[in-house]
Amino acid sequence: MKTATARFAIGEVVRHRLFPFRGVIFDVxxxxxxxxxxxxxIPEEIRPRKDQPFYHLFAENxxxxxxxxxxxxxxxxxxxGEPIRHxxxxxxxxxxxxxxxxAIRPGLEH
Known part of the structure; x- marks a missing residue:
């Protein structure tokens, strides 16, 4: 199976396409x-494909x-342009x- 390249990066602020929440990516x-x-x-009609990147978010609604x-x-x-309150x-x-x-805090990068 071909693995896709992630479109979003750690530290980016994103929002969900269908549901009213946003967050910052902390892992991919x-x-x-x-x-x-x-x-x-996940309801079948909105269930995403597995062969794409999945993102861990500190999220808020x-x-x-x-x-x-x-x-x-x-x-x-x-x-x-607003920060996340998580x-x-x-x-x-x-x-x-x-x-x-x-940006990842100094000392936490790897």
């Missing part, structure tokens, strides 16, 4: 790497903050307002 899987139960719980796992086909660039973001990233994205 080159293809689906979650459980079959998780995958099967109007009510709460959480960690999300989202396929590349369901992500769009977030054009708001409480774990500051443990990993520094906000770079002129770039409207995050």
């Amino acid at each position: 899987d080159p293809e689906f790497a979650n459980s079959e139960d998780w995958y099967e719980a 109007a009510e709460t903050e959480y960690v999300a796992y989202v396929s590349e086909q369901n992500l769009l660039n977030d054009e708001s 409480p774990q973001v500051d443990e990993v990233f520094d906000w770079v307002p002129e770039n409207k994205r995050y």
Whole structure:
């Protein structure tokens, strides 16, 4: 199986194509790497392909903050220019307002 190149990078702020949430990417899987139960719980009519990058996000919606796992086909660039309020973001990233994205905090790069 051919592995796709990720379109989005760690530190980018993105939003979901179908659902009202946004987040910052903190990890990328080159293809689906979650459980079959998780995958099967997605309604078939919106279930994403497995052969694409999947992104781990510090995510937020109007009510709460959480960690999300989202396929590349369901992500769009977030054009708001606003930082993410998720409480774990500051443990990993520094906000770079002129770039409207995050940079990994010094000492955490690998």
